[in-house]
Amino acid sequence: MMEALCALAPFFCQLGYCLGRSRQKDHRMRHSSKTHLLPVCQIYIWKSSKLRISVPQLTISMDDTDSDKGLCTTYLAAVLIERIRPLAELVGLPRLVRLNPCARFKTRGNAAVAILLNTSRPDDVREIALQTLLELSDLSGENTNPGLVAANRATPAMHDFYRRALTEIVEIQDAVDLLEEEGIWYRGLKKGRGLIGALAAAGAVFPDHTYELVTYRRRDRWGSRRAMKEESVWAADAATYPHTWDSVDYAQRRIVFSPHSPDPVLFGIRGDDPGYIWKALRMIWSEEPERAVLYLTNQGTDSHLLPGPSTEIGEDQSFYLEVTVAGLPWEIEGGHVFVQMVYDGRPLSCAAFEPTKRFRDVVRALRPGDRVAVCGAVRGKTLNMEKLDVLDVASVTVKEAPCCPVCLRRMKSAGRGQGYRCRRCGTRAAALTRQIARALQPGLYEVPPSARRHLAKPLIRLDDPRAHPSR
Ligand code: ZN
Numbered sequence: 001m002m003e004a005l006c007a008l009a010p011f012f013c014q015l016g017y018c019l020g021r022s023r024q025k026d027h028r029m030r031h032s033s034k035t036h037l038l039p040v041c042q043i044y045i046w047k048s049s050k051l052r053i054s055v056p057q058l059t060i061s062m063d064d065t066d067s068d069k070g071l072c073t074t075y076l077a078a079v080l081i082e083r084i085r086p087l088a089e090l091v092g093l094p095r096l097v098r099l100n101p102c103a104r105f106k107t108r109g110n111a112a113v114a115i116l117l118n119t120s121r122p123d124d125v126r127e128i129a130l131q132t133l134l135e136l137s138d139l140s141g142e143n144t145n146p147g148l149v150a151a152n153r154a155t156p157a158m159h160d161f162y163r164r165a166l167t168e169i170v171e172i173q174d175a176v177d178l179l180e181e182e183g184i185w186y187r188g189l190k191k192g193r194g195l196i197g198a199l200a201a202a203g204a205v206f207p208d209h210t211y212e213l214v215t216y217r218r219r220d221r222w223g224s225r226r227a228m229k230e231e232s233v234w235a236a237d238a239a240t241y242p243h244t245w246d247s248v249d250y251a252q253r254r255i256v257f258s259p260h261s262p263d264p265v266l267f268g269i270r271g272d273d274p275g276y277i278w279k280a281l282r283m284i285w286s287e288e289p290e291r292a293v294l295y296l297t298n299q300g301t302d303s304h305l306l307p308g309p310s311t312e313i314g315e316d317q318s319f320y321l322e323v324t325v326a327g328l329p330w331e332i333e334g335g336h337v338f339v340q341m342v343y344d345g346r347p348l349s350c351a352a353f354e355p356t357k358r359f360r361d362v363v364r365a366l367r368p369g370d371r372v373a374v375c376g377a378v379r380g381k382t383l384n385m386e387k388l389d390v391l392d393v394a395s396v397t398v399k400e401a402p403c404c405p406v407c408l409r410r411m412k413s414a415g416r417g418q419g420y421r422c423r424r425c426g427t428r429a430a431a432l433t434r435q436i437a438r439a440l441q442p443g444l445y446e447v448p449p450s451a452r453r454h455l456a457k458p459l460i461r462l463d464d465p466r467a468h469p470s471r
Helices: 002-014 073-084 122-136 156-167 172-182 194-202 230-240 274-283 359-364
Strands: 015-019 043-045 058-063 088-090 095-098 111-119 147-151 185-188 210-216 265-271 291-297 305-307 317-325 330-332 336-343 346-352 371-379 382-392 396-400 432-436 443-446
Touching: 058 073, 058 122, 058 194, 073 111, 073 122, 073 210, 073 291, 095 194, 111 122, 111 194, 122 147, 122 185, 147 172, 147 194, 156 172, 156 194, 172 185, 172 194, 185 194, 210 274, 230 265, 230 274, 265 274, 274 291, 317 346, 317 382, 336 359, 346 359, 359 382, 359 443
Parallel strands: 095 291, 305 317, 346 382
Antiparallel strands: 015 043, 015 291, 058 111, 058 147, 088 111, 095 111, 147 185, 210 265, 210 291, 317 336, 317 371, 330 336, 336 346, 371 382, 382 443, 396 432
């Protein structure tokens, strides 16, 4: 199946991964039935005559251009793709690169974008990229510090830098040092923190990948409520799951593939198979998007997790660790559930916060002695669980007073450490031990789509009968 997808990928690279600007004739959402549909017929054809995938000569990458108030690095990339189209041949799909979700100054999702291309006019492409960055970055944003990189190749040092930016907190100076060492063209605006993500995206390697098709709103609609037929989103999910995921959250009856912020994103469809993503897109009725881009991405691959057993547990890093439950779970105000674990002989506090909803029921059912593997980010010395693999449940027993074999009455305690005694005839006996049935079944559990991190691999992607996917 995956081979088939990989074979299909180049086809989608070349044909129809970028929707063009929609017609601007009507700025309101139209209510006649047909025109709600996205204009998928308006697909730009990049190089329909050639289905050649070559080594890219130039990778343009950028990060940290958006703010809480608006804009979006992927939108900038989408506009840039259109502008450089006359000068360059795209190589493969543009890449949406998620980095360490714990990065302190990240903008919303900590995503950078890299565009791989062949061009005979690299200077012009760089100039257009810089102009687009200046035009479409929210430079007023306090934490917006755009970075733009144009690399002629991806070296082993750049691949390393990508892996570091995915799993560690990297400093701006580290990025600048490597850019200088490798002689790579770059521009950083303000503090230039985006150079970290831009350089990491240029060096990104995806041992595993998924896709996201992101649609963008027309500028005149930015900041307004997104017009969408909710039933159509549910229907699209039903028709394409499990090849697409995280469009809706069933337990909460909520649509989760569309933001509520004033940025240009209309919605994003995630999945393993571009064919099913397009199918979902065609089923969704919404306001007309301005454009759409299909990205190749490291989302949903768990590539941010550092595996145990010998790992040092550092702050702001994400791990996969096999641990033993050391105490009963407890809950604090607000519905956050904590449980003490032991990892490699050391105590490790783990948490399932309120937004993880029913995932907390699994955590509440843990008992001392259970063997589990936990996945999640360590912040404030606590591992925030994203996924839980219950490997082995401990047997839990309770001690009970036995019945007197002579009088058939329940015995009473004869005092601390003295066992039990029948009050009537004086017969003595030890306590009875009774095993309690465990409600928790071994298997894999995960947080719901509404609480999922971009990088976390949804269990539906595993072909594992032990998995309990949260949809
Ligand atoms: Zn008795």
